[in-house]
Amino acid sequence: MDVELAGRTVLRGVDLAAAPGEIVAVLGENGVGKSTLLRCLAGLQPPAAGELGVLGRPPADEPAFWREVVLAADEPAWYPGLSVREHLELMHAVHGAARLEVGAALDAFELAGRGDVSPLALSTGQRQRLCLAMVLLRPSRLLLLDEPERGLDTAFRRRLGSYLAGYAATGGAVVMATHDPALADAVATRRVLLETAA
Numbered sequence: 001m002d003v004e005l006a007g008r009t010v011l012r013g014v015d016l017a018a019a020p021g022e023i024v025a026v027l028g029e030n031g032v033g034k035s036t037l038l039r040c041l042a043g044l045q046p047p048a049a050g051e052l053g054v055l056g057r058p059p060a061d062e063p064a065f066w067r068e069v070v071l072a073a074d075e076p077a078w079y080p081g082l083s084v085r086e087h088l089e090l091m092h093a094v095h096g097a098a099r100l101e102v103g104a105a106l107d108a109f110e111l112a113g114r115g116d117v118s119p120l121a122l123s124t125g126q127r128q129r130l131c132l133a134m135v136l137l138r139p140s141r142l143l144l145l146d147e148p149e150r151g152l153d154t155a156f157r158r159r160l161g162s163y164l165a166g167y168a169a170t171g172g173a174v175v176m177a178t179h180d181p182a183l184a185d186a187v188a189t190r191r192v193l194l195e196t197a198a
């Protein structure tokens with residue numbers, strides 16, 4: 001597919017497939033179009049040309065689509081008055097059939113000691129861990145992750161890799177834009193290097 005933003009071709013001839021159980025790492029320099037590609041896969045940016053199918057149909061920004069697909073890009077808006085634990089409980093209650101219990105998610109993402117505070121009282125890396133905990137707690141078939149390593153220390157990046165591998169091992173597909181070659185090396189089953197559209 002080709003993608004244009006403000007009349008400029010940002011992506012040209014991008015050809016990408018991700019099967020269940022695959023982790024696709026999308027690499028490339030700043031501004032090359034990685035986030036734009038994820039937005040296309042999430043149905044938030046229509047391609048100017050070409051074809052795009054997600055889970056067997058064109059992606060659409062509607063509830064049925066978002067029950068199966070998660071886009072984790074910019075930091076989400078946090079609910080005022082809800083603690084870290086309550087954000088996870090909300091996710092658990094809304095989605096049902098959760099992949100993780102709340103206590104297990106707090107432990108896995110090293111937030112057990114911070115469960116009662118507001119997300120705004122967390123450090124940048126802790127907030128990113130909460131984002132990822134919310135993403136991985138709920139059921140889904142496709143994760144679209146934009147620089148999931150953002151703010152994470154080296155040790156937790158490795159843990160993230162193992163969590164993504166675990167997600168893929170249960171049949172989920174992951175497409176992630178990343179600037180972390182070590183994360184890509186550790187878990188990607190396929191790598192896509194984007195280059196500036198000529």
Ligand SMILES: Nc1ncnc2c1ncn2[C@@H]1O[C@H](COP(=O)(O)OP(=O)(O)OP(=O)(O)O)[C@@H](O)[C@H]1O
Binds near residue numbers: 031177
């Ligand atoms: N809303 C917009 N309108 C016009 N151009 C945009 C818009 N958003 C992004 N762009 C441009 O599209 C190109 C691709 O941006 P994108 O954010 O997809 O890059 P990226 O590969 O994710 O970059 P980074 O590694 O810095 O996150 C850039 O040249 C950017 O300037």
